[in-house]
Amino acid sequence: MSDLKDYPDIADGIEKKGISRRDFMKFCTGVAVTLGLPFGMGTQIAEAVLNPKRPPVIWLAAQACTGCTEALLRSNHPTLEHLILDLISLEYHETLNAGSGKQAEDWLRKTIKENKGKYILVVDGSIPVKDGGIYGKIGGKTMLSLCEDMSSQAAAVIAIGSCASWGGMPSADPNPTGATPVYQVLQNKGIKTPVINIPTCPPNPYNFLSTVLYYLTFKKLPELDDKLRPKFAFSRLIHDNCERRPHFDAGRFAVQFGDEGHRKGYCLYKLGCKGPETHNNCPTLLFNDVGSGAWPVGTGHPCFGCSEKGVGFTVPLHTPAKLKDITPPVNFPGIAEKRGKGVTVAAAAVVAGLAGAAIGAGVATSKKLDKKKTGSESKE
């Protein structure tokens, strides 16, 4: 990245906001890396966040436990205070509002009016729709009517957490309140505002922050998968990036908490780990900025699929996961071949039939390697 002194306007802006240049550029670069963007994109992000008018964000809490908000309190890069004092203008958030009742509701009406069509609406919690929505009301209005009304006037809606994204825990059988995800509420009403789902219980704060900053920077939504989830966070199975994957491939499993395999950090598949059928970036992003192993599998507990509809809060904790696309190999390829001639590690994976599951560029790379390997073999 070019030096910040090449951008005197930005540099001045940051200093006025009380952030050191170094911290600020570190943060922007961090965001760019999280999003998988070219290194220099950090500067573009810096310009967007220094836009003098901080973009308005309105947060609606529906049938939720406030855990998604709690998760945001844990964020270190950026911190919650940088987010709401410097980056966005958080206009309304029931837990964090300084005012309550009439004062808070008046402010909400005012800000919706002033920012119509421009604000980002964040919803945490599912929407109770049964019996006309009586199971959740705010200031006498149902969460259902508030969600419809506020999303129809928003530029985009971010459904944060598993509840808002696909129903989550409140939608578990027998779903007494008719807990419904936000995108479904909008579909039912024909509301066209784009929706982004960020499931997980709680969501990793960086998946939320990166989505917001992506939108602010590029004025468009990140690429989404068929479940409306950002690809930068949800395009891979947990199983694909799990640090315990080599144990799975080698058939080394923990069978009970505290047994020898568990105390050696073996694969938790036989304890019911849902990593093989859950899309998320937990193993690469980790939680709480505390270094290695800070995610469920890392501490020794199987993934329970909290971000995946039909898995989390649905399939029992210790029931084995469905293996979507990968089974452990019967034989392993030789890796340490003669120097200069042998197959590469990546090519070895191709031989084992493991890279077949890789998508996009991954597949293309595999093909090239395949050709190379064939070539070298024919020479031999």
Place this chain on the structure above:
Amino acid sequence: MRSVENALGLEVPLNAQYIRNIIMGAHAVHDHIVHFYHLAALDWVDIVSALKADARATAALGQKLSSWAGNSYEAVKTSQDKLKTFVASGQLGIYGSGYWGHPAMKLSHEVNMLAAHHYLQALEYQREINKVVGILGSKTPHIQNVAVGGVANAINMDSPTTLNMERLYYIKTLIDKVGDFVENVMLIDTAAVGAFYAEWTNYGAGVMNYLSVPDMPMDTKGTVFALPGGYIADGDVGKFTAIKSYNDSFFRDNVRESIKHSWYDGEWNKHPWEEETVPKYTDFQDNGKYSWVKAPNFMGKPAQVGPLANVLCMYVAGHAPTKKYVDKALALVSSLAGAKVGIGALHSSIGRIAARSVRCAVLYDTLKTQWQALVDNIAKGDVKTFNPPTFPKGEQRGYGYHEAPRGALSHWIVIKDGIIKNYQAVVPGTWNSGPRNHTDAPGVYEAALVGTPVADPEKPLEVLRTIHSFDPCIACAIHLVDKDRHEIVRVKAV
């Protein structure tokens, strides 16, 4: 977890108890810091007034009150500039609806600025102590390391992927880091707010039956606890009954929940094992049903739960760290207020806030001893973290309790042939925010609001002060009705 263990008679390995205790303690310290500074302080502290403060005078005041190194002039000035820039942007956001300049706001510019400065610093410390929960619990706030019979953390000092020396000392470092803030900032701030708002020791007492459960078990069966608990009837410390174990019938047999005024089918007052809750919504009925919350009661009466109940019970039980911090806080309040303030002042809205800070300091002390207990136990060669449960045929009943950040929490389970037949959670939020009960006795919030003066009926900030002092974990509606029973204003406290 504990309710199932209780139903099965399953013991929990010592390591698992200590790991759970460290998570509970770290989470509660985080929770108490966030509640005071970020969810309650702005009821008492005027941010707009803080902008007018003299930064040097603010720093001097902070240095007089405390040895905290973060009260330097430069640090205070940085915070004030940050706030000024923010306000100058014209986009006030969540602060736009605050009660700035309200007649009930009484602190000087400098005291307001000092509190605002600590509001910003507190964000950093709540993050740090919460990392302990992340390391042991996998993610937060929804931790994922607990299992019926223990924890899923594997202990192996000779493995790179388990709880090992690096992880243990990371935890210790984080615990040590938060102590200075809790003792020398938070405890001091709450005492100062209490002293400057001394008239608030007269408001908000409400229900003075206090219920608290013992927690942080130090054995595998739940008969020895680091933190005592019990029941105080009628605010009379002479009427204290200790709760002694996970099988104490005094607690087990005296909990009921009434739905006379709640939106469920029926009018019963039942023991949790016997309840069946079927929703039946009627909208608001002044003398009928008016809440989704049930009305828990202990020995037939409403009971207040939370840090105040916990601190009073621990104090009466002779818990030394509690006594140390209660005495420290009261001595500071007395010196600032210029009059002797005794423990009786805690029966109030401001006392409830002070008790939360005392509990936070007690938990910090306890965290240090729990960490040492875990390390000492591992040093003895014990690496056990889990006892596998087995579910026999037939019916088992169990209950488990926990002194949560907002107070006594209990879960009640009936298991039949390995399947859950009934499950009820009686949580702190319902103890305190419940409606009138089976005898029409007012709930804890309801009773606490009686007699609260309100300077401006359109902006009933005083009501928020009392409701927020309970640390409500729910968005709740408060309907203020004047004596002619016309509703005058609705307040949503979160």
